[in-house]
Amino acid sequence: MRLPEIERGDGLRTRMLIRVISLALGARLPDAARVAFYHKGFVGTALGAWTQAAMRGPSEWSVAERELMAAMVAKWNSCPFCVGAHRAIAVRGMDKPVADAALADYHTAPIPGPLRATLAVLETITVHPGELRGDQVRAALAAGATRQQLEDAVAVAAVFNIVTRYANALDFTIPTDAEFDKAAGMLLKRGYA
Template identity: 45%
Template structure:
């Protein structure tokens, strides 16, 4: 059930901003962005900072890799909005939508580097089972993933496990592919700030 706050819980200035964004882009502001504007002191500002750092901060994972991680975690959580949004960004970052689709369909056989495959498998286990252990970490590290890469990937996993639950709780509207493609262009250019 969609909560009314995503439609009406904003001050006049914020509603005007939403109208301007729609007029310029041709698309309404996605619900993920609308949520950030609702109570920015409580959720919006801290979430934007954390997510931007996880998705665009310094990391040896590429932007495409981190967006694929976000889409993969979202797929495990069955969050349609986030799967489509972050698949679109990952596909643009990689310039390869087929690669993203194949990785999401079957991570074991997808044509991705073994360190990324191992990391996705670990994130999948953590998302499904809510726990990992030292043997899981050793397995990922044996594929060539560094401790810093694990930390970076876990930040992505955390950000999207939270976002997926919010998307489902607030009943985020899932627009068409053109809207997700427009959003992907924006996220690649500006990030999550």
């Protein structure tokens, strides 16, 4: 259920800001940003800071790899908005065919072993969290992922297991590929906070 205040903004200042950003983008401001403007205490400030830390903070993973992780979590949670948004960012830092192959089947995609093993951990955390076992984590470490990389990846999965659910619950509008691409540029430049 989408509240009218999320669509248009919940105050005059927010309404004007949404209009200005939409004009600057040359496209409708994506719903994720609209929700972030809606009563900052709802998801805006805290979730924005957490997402910024997970996606743009210091990490051995590249921004593109973390964006691919977010897209994978979105895929496992059946969230087409987040798949499209985070794929659009990931392909700005990695080959599009590689990102698409990972989204189709990361087991056979031409990605590094540590990333593949880490995605297996994230899939379990997302789809069957009660089934995560130490041997799966040890396998990721044996494949070359570091403890810090696993912690960073789990932070990405945690935040996007929340974001994908509210995106689906609020029935986010799915932008075109061109609109996703424009928004990707904005997120790469400005970040999530």
